[in-house]
Amino acid sequence: MSEILQKQAPWVTLPLAARELARYNIDIALSETRFGDNGQLTKTGGGYTFFWYGRSAEERREAGVGFAIKTTHIPKLASIPEDINNRLMKMQLPLGRYTCVMLVSAYAPMMTNPDEVKDKFYEELDSLISSVPQSEKLIILGDFNACVCTDHQAWHNITGKHGVGKCNSNRLLLRTCASHDLNITNTMFCLPNRNKTIWTHLRSRHWHQIDYVITKVKGRQDMRLTKALDRPPPHHLQIQLLHPTKEKASG
Structure with a gap:
Protein backbone atom coordinates (compact mmCIF):
# COMPACT_ATOMS: atom_id res chain seq x y z
CA MET A 1 0.00 0.00 0.00
CA SER A 79 -7.40 0.17 22.71
CA ILE A 80 -6.84 2.22 19.58
CA PRO A 81 -3.40 1.97 17.90
CA GLU A 82 -0.68 3.76 19.86
CA ASP A 83 2.30 5.51 18.31
CA ILE A 84 5.76 4.97 19.78
CA ASN A 85 7.37 7.36 17.31
CA ASN A 86 7.15 8.06 13.57
CA ARG A 87 8.67 4.65 12.77
CA LEU A 88 6.87 2.38 15.26
CA MET A 89 3.20 1.94 16.10
CA LYS A 90 1.52 -0.79 18.16
CA MET A 91 -1.96 -2.21 18.59
CA GLN A 92 -3.33 -4.87 20.95
CA LEU A 93 -5.91 -7.26 19.52
CA PRO A 94 -7.81 -9.59 21.90
CA LEU A 95 -8.10 -13.27 20.91
CA GLY A 96 -10.85 -14.63 23.10
CA ARG A 97 -10.92 -14.07 26.85
CA TYR A 98 -7.38 -15.03 27.77
CA THR A 99 -5.08 -14.23 24.87
CA CYS A 100 -3.98 -11.08 23.08
CA VAL A 101 -1.72 -10.41 20.13
CA MET A 102 0.45 -7.32 19.95
CA LEU A 103 0.69 -6.02 16.38
CA VAL A 104 3.58 -3.71 15.59
CA SER A 105 3.84 -1.57 12.46
CA ALA A 106 7.48 -0.77 11.69
CA TYR A 107 9.33 1.32 9.13
CA ALA A 108 13.11 1.04 9.48
CA PRO A 109 15.52 3.73 8.21
CA MET A 110 17.01 3.12 4.79
CA MET A 111 20.57 1.90 4.38
CA THR A 112 21.70 5.39 3.38
CA ASN A 113 20.82 6.79 6.81
CA PRO A 114 23.63 7.36 9.34
CA ASP A 115 24.45 4.44 11.65
CA GLU A 116 23.20 6.33 14.70
CA VAL A 117 19.75 6.69 13.10
CA LYS A 118 19.55 2.96 12.35
CA ASP A 119 20.91 2.05 15.81
CA LYS A 120 18.31 4.27 17.48
CA PHE A 121 15.46 2.59 15.58
CA TYR A 122 16.55 -0.91 16.61
CA GLU A 123 17.09 0.17 20.21
CA GLU A 124 13.52 1.44 20.33
CA LEU A 125 12.24 -1.72 18.63
CA ASP A 126 14.20 -3.81 21.15
CA SER A 127 12.57 -1.92 24.04
CA LEU A 128 9.11 -2.39 22.52
CA ILE A 129 9.61 -6.14 22.07
CA SER A 130 10.92 -6.46 25.64
CA SER A 131 7.76 -4.77 26.97
CA VAL A 132 5.47 -7.48 25.53
CA PRO A 133 4.62 -10.14 28.16
CA GLN A 134 5.92 -13.64 27.43
CA SER A 135 2.34 -14.96 27.47
CA GLU A 136 1.23 -12.52 24.78
CA LYS A 137 1.52 -13.23 21.06
CA LEU A 138 3.59 -10.81 18.99
CA ILE A 139 3.54 -10.00 15.27
CA ILE A 140 5.83 -7.34 13.82
CA LEU A 141 5.11 -6.26 10.26
CA GLY A 142 6.75 -3.64 8.12
CA ASP A 143 9.41 -2.37 5.78
CA PHE A 144 12.83 -3.07 7.32
CA ASN A 145 14.96 -2.03 4.34
CA ALA A 146 17.14 -5.08 5.01
CA CYS A 147 17.92 -8.28 3.12
CA VAL A 148 18.22 -11.35 5.34
CA CYS A 149 19.59 -13.77 2.70
CA THR A 150 19.25 -17.54 2.31
CA ASP A 151 21.79 -18.68 4.93
CA HIS A 152 19.30 -20.33 7.28
CA GLN A 153 21.97 -22.49 8.91
CA ALA A 154 23.79 -19.41 10.23
CA TRP A 155 20.52 -18.04 11.63
CA HIS A 156 18.81 -21.23 12.78
CA ASN A 157 15.16 -20.74 13.82
CA ILE A 158 15.40 -17.08 12.81
CA THR A 159 15.18 -17.60 9.06
CA GLY A 160 13.97 -20.54 7.00
CA LYS A 161 15.21 -22.14 3.80
CA HIS A 162 13.31 -19.84 1.45
CA GLY A 163 14.89 -16.41 1.79
CA VAL A 164 15.94 -14.37 -1.25
CA GLY A 165 19.32 -12.98 -2.27
CA LYS A 166 22.32 -12.02 -0.16
CA CYS A 167 22.38 -10.43 3.26
CA ASN A 168 23.27 -6.74 3.08
CA SER A 169 25.40 -4.91 5.63
CA ASN A 170 22.40 -4.18 7.85
CA ARG A 171 22.36 -7.20 10.18
CA LEU A 172 20.59 -5.33 12.95
CA LEU A 173 17.27 -6.99 12.11
CA LEU A 174 18.76 -10.49 12.33
CA ARG A 175 20.50 -9.68 15.61
CA THR A 176 17.31 -8.27 17.09
CA CYS A 177 15.36 -11.39 16.09
CA ALA A 178 18.08 -13.64 17.53
CA SER A 179 18.11 -11.81 20.88
CA HIS A 180 14.32 -12.18 21.28
CA ASP A 181 13.85 -15.65 19.74
CA LEU A 182 11.84 -14.30 16.79
CA ASN A 183 11.19 -15.90 13.42
CA ILE A 184 11.05 -14.12 10.03
CA THR A 185 8.08 -15.94 8.54
CA ASN A 186 8.59 -14.80 4.93
CA THR A 187 11.53 -17.20 4.71
CA MET A 188 9.52 -20.21 5.86
CA PHE A 189 7.26 -20.74 2.84
CA CYS A 190 8.31 -22.34 -0.45
CA LEU A 191 6.94 -19.97 -3.08
CA PRO A 192 8.02 -18.62 -6.47
CA ASN A 193 10.31 -15.61 -6.11
CA ARG A 194 7.61 -13.33 -7.52
CA ASN A 195 5.52 -14.18 -4.44
CA LYS A 196 8.39 -13.61 -2.01
CA THR A 197 9.94 -10.38 -3.27
CA ILE A 198 8.30 -7.05 -2.47
CA TRP A 199 10.27 -4.19 -3.96
CA THR A 200 12.15 -3.61 -7.19
CA HIS A 201 15.05 -1.22 -7.67
CA LEU A 202 13.95 1.03 -10.52
CA ARG A 203 17.42 1.21 -12.09
CA SER A 204 18.72 -2.35 -11.69
CA ARG A 205 15.21 -3.90 -11.98
CA HIS A 206 16.22 -6.45 -9.33
CA TRP A 207 13.51 -7.60 -6.96
CA HIS A 208 14.20 -7.68 -3.21
CA GLN A 209 12.62 -9.06 -0.06
CA ILE A 210 12.65 -6.16 2.44
CA ASP A 211 9.15 -6.25 4.00
CA TYR A 212 8.81 -8.89 6.71
CA VAL A 213 6.29 -10.54 9.01
CA ILE A 214 8.02 -11.50 12.25
CA THR A 215 6.67 -13.49 15.19
CA LYS A 216 7.84 -15.40 18.23
CA VAL A 217 9.29 -18.80 17.37
CA LYS A 218 6.72 -20.49 19.59
CA GLY A 219 3.92 -18.72 17.70
CA ARG A 220 5.14 -19.72 14.25
CA GLN A 221 2.39 -22.33 13.89
CA ASP A 222 -0.19 -19.50 13.80
CA MET A 223 1.19 -18.31 10.46
CA ARG A 224 -0.49 -20.02 7.52
CA LEU A 225 1.13 -18.06 4.68
CA THR A 226 3.18 -14.94 3.97
CA LYS A 227 2.88 -14.01 0.32
CA ALA A 228 3.44 -11.06 -2.00
CA LEU A 229 0.68 -10.46 -4.53
CA ASP A 230 1.49 -9.66 -8.16
CA ARG A 231 1.21 -5.91 -8.64
CA PRO A 232 2.91 -3.26 -10.79
CA PRO A 233 6.34 -2.10 -9.51
CA PRO A 234 7.93 -0.65 -7.48
CA HIS A 235 6.10 -2.21 -4.48
CA HIS A 236 4.02 -5.37 -4.19
CA LEU A 237 1.20 -5.82 -1.70
CA GLN A 238 2.02 -8.48 0.88
CA ILE A 239 -0.59 -10.56 2.69
CA GLN A 240 -0.35 -12.67 5.83
CA LEU A 241 -2.85 -15.44 6.48
CA LEU A 242 -3.10 -15.81 10.24
CA HIS A 243 -4.97 -18.41 12.26
CA PRO A 244 -3.97 -17.75 15.88
CA THR A 245 -4.61 -20.33 18.57
CA LYS A 246 -6.61 -19.15 21.56
CA GLU A 247 -4.94 -20.27 24.77
CA LYS A 248 -7.05 -21.18 27.75
CA ALA A 249 -6.54 -19.77 31.20
CA SER A 250 -4.06 -21.75 33.30
CA GLY A 251 -5.23 -23.52 36.40
Whole structure:
Protein backbone atom coordinates (compact mmCIF):
# COMPACT_ATOMS: atom_id res chain seq x y z
CA MET A 1 0.00 0.00 0.00
CA SER A 2 2.98 2.33 0.36
CA GLU A 3 2.76 3.72 -3.16
CA ILE A 4 -0.83 4.77 -2.42
CA LEU A 5 -0.11 6.30 0.99
CA GLN A 6 2.40 8.91 -0.09
CA LYS A 7 2.51 12.69 0.19
CA GLN A 8 -1.03 13.60 -0.83
CA ALA A 9 -3.58 14.51 1.81
CA PRO A 10 -5.16 11.54 3.71
CA TRP A 11 -8.68 12.34 2.48
CA VAL A 12 -7.39 12.01 -1.09
CA THR A 13 -5.38 8.79 -0.84
CA LEU A 14 -7.18 6.81 1.87
CA PRO A 15 -10.34 6.12 -0.19
CA LEU A 16 -8.06 4.55 -2.83
CA ALA A 17 -6.40 2.43 -0.17
CA ALA A 18 -9.79 1.37 1.22
CA ARG A 19 -10.92 0.13 -2.18
CA GLU A 20 -7.69 -1.87 -2.59
CA LEU A 21 -8.05 -3.44 0.87
CA ALA A 22 -11.70 -4.32 0.27
CA ARG A 23 -10.75 -5.96 -3.03
CA TYR A 24 -8.63 -8.51 -1.11
CA ASN A 25 -10.92 -8.59 1.95
CA ILE A 26 -8.09 -7.52 4.28
CA ASP A 27 -8.98 -7.26 7.99
CA ILE A 28 -5.97 -5.28 9.23
CA ALA A 29 -3.30 -3.62 7.11
CA LEU A 30 -0.31 -1.40 7.74
CA SER A 31 2.13 0.65 5.77
CA GLU A 32 4.72 3.34 5.92
CA THR A 33 3.09 6.67 5.12
CA ARG A 34 4.10 10.22 4.28
CA PHE A 35 1.28 11.90 6.19
CA GLY A 36 2.17 14.71 8.57
CA ASP A 37 1.55 14.62 12.33
CA ASN A 38 -0.92 12.02 13.63
CA GLY A 39 -4.54 11.35 12.83
CA GLN A 40 -7.53 9.05 12.49
CA LEU A 41 -10.02 8.90 9.64
CA THR A 42 -13.06 6.73 8.96
CA LYS A 43 -14.23 6.88 5.38
CA THR A 44 -18.02 6.67 5.24
CA GLY A 45 -18.96 3.68 3.10
CA GLY A 46 -15.32 2.67 2.70
CA GLY A 47 -15.40 0.08 5.46
CA TYR A 48 -12.00 0.99 6.99
CA THR A 49 -10.66 3.25 9.71
CA PHE A 50 -7.13 4.60 9.32
CA PHE A 51 -4.67 5.58 12.05
CA TRP A 52 -1.30 7.17 11.30
CA TYR A 53 1.64 8.91 12.89
CA GLY A 54 4.29 10.84 11.01
CA ARG A 55 6.64 13.77 11.27
CA SER A 56 5.40 17.28 11.88
CA ALA A 57 4.18 19.29 8.92
CA GLU A 58 7.35 21.41 9.06
CA GLU A 59 9.73 18.43 8.79
CA ARG A 60 10.78 16.50 5.73
CA ARG A 61 8.45 13.51 5.54
CA GLU A 62 10.88 10.63 5.45
CA ALA A 63 9.08 8.50 8.01
CA GLY A 64 5.57 7.60 9.12
CA VAL A 65 3.59 4.49 10.01
CA GLY A 66 -0.06 3.56 10.16
CA PHE A 67 -2.77 0.93 10.52
CA ALA A 68 -5.90 0.37 8.45
CA ILE A 69 -8.58 -1.65 10.24
CA LYS A 70 -11.99 -2.83 9.14
CA THR A 71 -14.32 -0.46 10.93
CA THR A 72 -16.43 -3.37 12.18
CA HIS A 73 -13.36 -4.61 14.12
CA ILE A 74 -12.75 -1.35 15.99
CA PRO A 75 -15.08 -2.19 18.95
CA LYS A 76 -13.13 -5.44 19.49
CA LEU A 77 -9.81 -3.67 20.10
CA ALA A 78 -8.44 -3.39 23.62
CA SER A 79 -7.40 0.17 22.71
CA ILE A 80 -6.84 2.22 19.58
CA PRO A 81 -3.40 1.97 17.90
CA GLU A 82 -0.68 3.76 19.86
CA ASP A 83 2.30 5.51 18.31
CA ILE A 84 5.76 4.97 19.78
CA ASN A 85 7.37 7.36 17.31
CA ASN A 86 7.15 8.06 13.57
CA ARG A 87 8.67 4.65 12.77
CA LEU A 88 6.87 2.38 15.26
CA MET A 89 3.20 1.94 16.10
CA LYS A 90 1.52 -0.79 18.16
CA MET A 91 -1.96 -2.21 18.59
CA GLN A 92 -3.33 -4.87 20.95
CA LEU A 93 -5.91 -7.26 19.52
CA PRO A 94 -7.81 -9.59 21.90
CA LEU A 95 -8.10 -13.27 20.91
CA GLY A 96 -10.85 -14.63 23.10
CA ARG A 97 -10.92 -14.07 26.85
CA TYR A 98 -7.38 -15.03 27.77
CA THR A 99 -5.08 -14.23 24.87
CA CYS A 100 -3.98 -11.08 23.08
CA VAL A 101 -1.72 -10.41 20.13
CA MET A 102 0.45 -7.32 19.95
CA LEU A 103 0.69 -6.02 16.38
CA VAL A 104 3.58 -3.71 15.59
CA SER A 105 3.84 -1.57 12.46
CA ALA A 106 7.48 -0.77 11.69
CA TYR A 107 9.33 1.32 9.13
CA ALA A 108 13.11 1.04 9.48
CA PRO A 109 15.52 3.73 8.21
CA MET A 110 17.01 3.12 4.79
CA MET A 111 20.57 1.90 4.38
CA THR A 112 21.70 5.39 3.38
CA ASN A 113 20.82 6.79 6.81
CA PRO A 114 23.63 7.36 9.34
CA ASP A 115 24.45 4.44 11.65
CA GLU A 116 23.20 6.33 14.70
CA VAL A 117 19.75 6.69 13.10
CA LYS A 118 19.55 2.96 12.35
CA ASP A 119 20.91 2.05 15.81
CA LYS A 120 18.31 4.27 17.48
CA PHE A 121 15.46 2.59 15.58
CA TYR A 122 16.55 -0.91 16.61
CA GLU A 123 17.09 0.17 20.21
CA GLU A 124 13.52 1.44 20.33
CA LEU A 125 12.24 -1.72 18.63
CA ASP A 126 14.20 -3.81 21.15
CA SER A 127 12.57 -1.92 24.04
CA LEU A 128 9.11 -2.39 22.52
CA ILE A 129 9.61 -6.14 22.07
CA SER A 130 10.92 -6.46 25.64
CA SER A 131 7.76 -4.77 26.97
CA VAL A 132 5.47 -7.48 25.53
CA PRO A 133 4.62 -10.14 28.16
CA GLN A 134 5.92 -13.64 27.43
CA SER A 135 2.34 -14.96 27.47
CA GLU A 136 1.23 -12.52 24.78
CA LYS A 137 1.52 -13.23 21.06
CA LEU A 138 3.59 -10.81 18.99
CA ILE A 139 3.54 -10.00 15.27
CA ILE A 140 5.83 -7.34 13.82
CA LEU A 141 5.11 -6.26 10.26
CA GLY A 142 6.75 -3.64 8.12
CA ASP A 143 9.41 -2.37 5.78
CA PHE A 144 12.83 -3.07 7.32
CA ASN A 145 14.96 -2.03 4.34
CA ALA A 146 17.14 -5.08 5.01
CA CYS A 147 17.92 -8.28 3.12
CA VAL A 148 18.22 -11.35 5.34
CA CYS A 149 19.59 -13.77 2.70
CA THR A 150 19.25 -17.54 2.31
CA ASP A 151 21.79 -18.68 4.93
CA HIS A 152 19.30 -20.33 7.28
CA GLN A 153 21.97 -22.49 8.91
CA ALA A 154 23.79 -19.41 10.23
CA TRP A 155 20.52 -18.04 11.63
CA HIS A 156 18.81 -21.23 12.78
CA ASN A 157 15.16 -20.74 13.82
CA ILE A 158 15.40 -17.08 12.81
CA THR A 159 15.18 -17.60 9.06
CA GLY A 160 13.97 -20.54 7.00
CA LYS A 161 15.21 -22.14 3.80
CA HIS A 162 13.31 -19.84 1.45
CA GLY A 163 14.89 -16.41 1.79
CA VAL A 164 15.94 -14.37 -1.25
CA GLY A 165 19.32 -12.98 -2.27
CA LYS A 166 22.32 -12.02 -0.16
CA CYS A 167 22.38 -10.43 3.26
CA ASN A 168 23.27 -6.74 3.08
CA SER A 169 25.40 -4.91 5.63
CA ASN A 170 22.40 -4.18 7.85
CA ARG A 171 22.36 -7.20 10.18
CA LEU A 172 20.59 -5.33 12.95
CA LEU A 173 17.27 -6.99 12.11
CA LEU A 174 18.76 -10.49 12.33
CA ARG A 175 20.50 -9.68 15.61
CA THR A 176 17.31 -8.27 17.09
CA CYS A 177 15.36 -11.39 16.09
CA ALA A 178 18.08 -13.64 17.53
CA SER A 179 18.11 -11.81 20.88
CA HIS A 180 14.32 -12.18 21.28
CA ASP A 181 13.85 -15.65 19.74
CA LEU A 182 11.84 -14.30 16.79
CA ASN A 183 11.19 -15.90 13.42
CA ILE A 184 11.05 -14.12 10.03
CA THR A 185 8.08 -15.94 8.54
CA ASN A 186 8.59 -14.80 4.93
CA THR A 187 11.53 -17.20 4.71
CA MET A 188 9.52 -20.21 5.86
CA PHE A 189 7.26 -20.74 2.84
CA CYS A 190 8.31 -22.34 -0.45
CA LEU A 191 6.94 -19.97 -3.08
CA PRO A 192 8.02 -18.62 -6.47
CA ASN A 193 10.31 -15.61 -6.11
CA ARG A 194 7.61 -13.33 -7.52
CA ASN A 195 5.52 -14.18 -4.44
CA LYS A 196 8.39 -13.61 -2.01
CA THR A 197 9.94 -10.38 -3.27
CA ILE A 198 8.30 -7.05 -2.47
CA TRP A 199 10.27 -4.19 -3.96
CA THR A 200 12.15 -3.61 -7.19
CA HIS A 201 15.05 -1.22 -7.67
CA LEU A 202 13.95 1.03 -10.52
CA ARG A 203 17.42 1.21 -12.09
CA SER A 204 18.72 -2.35 -11.69
CA ARG A 205 15.21 -3.90 -11.98
CA HIS A 206 16.22 -6.45 -9.33
CA TRP A 207 13.51 -7.60 -6.96
CA HIS A 208 14.20 -7.68 -3.21
CA GLN A 209 12.62 -9.06 -0.06
CA ILE A 210 12.65 -6.16 2.44
CA ASP A 211 9.15 -6.25 4.00
CA TYR A 212 8.81 -8.89 6.71
CA VAL A 213 6.29 -10.54 9.01
CA ILE A 214 8.02 -11.50 12.25
CA THR A 215 6.67 -13.49 15.19
CA LYS A 216 7.84 -15.40 18.23
CA VAL A 217 9.29 -18.80 17.37
CA LYS A 218 6.72 -20.49 19.59
CA GLY A 219 3.92 -18.72 17.70
CA ARG A 220 5.14 -19.72 14.25
CA GLN A 221 2.39 -22.33 13.89
CA ASP A 222 -0.19 -19.50 13.80
CA MET A 223 1.19 -18.31 10.46
CA ARG A 224 -0.49 -20.02 7.52
CA LEU A 225 1.13 -18.06 4.68
CA THR A 226 3.18 -14.94 3.97
CA LYS A 227 2.88 -14.01 0.32
CA ALA A 228 3.44 -11.06 -2.00
CA LEU A 229 0.68 -10.46 -4.53
CA ASP A 230 1.49 -9.66 -8.16
CA ARG A 231 1.21 -5.91 -8.64
CA PRO A 232 2.91 -3.26 -10.79
CA PRO A 233 6.34 -2.10 -9.51
CA PRO A 234 7.93 -0.65 -7.48
CA HIS A 235 6.10 -2.21 -4.48
CA HIS A 236 4.02 -5.37 -4.19
CA LEU A 237 1.20 -5.82 -1.70
CA GLN A 238 2.02 -8.48 0.88
CA ILE A 239 -0.59 -10.56 2.69
CA GLN A 240 -0.35 -12.67 5.83
CA LEU A 241 -2.85 -15.44 6.48
CA LEU A 242 -3.10 -15.81 10.24
CA HIS A 243 -4.97 -18.41 12.26
CA PRO A 244 -3.97 -17.75 15.88
CA THR A 245 -4.61 -20.33 18.57
CA LYS A 246 -6.61 -19.15 21.56
CA GLU A 247 -4.94 -20.27 24.77
CA LYS A 248 -7.05 -21.18 27.75
CA ALA A 249 -6.54 -19.77 31.20
CA SER A 250 -4.06 -21.75 33.30
CA GLY A 251 -5.23 -23.52 36.40
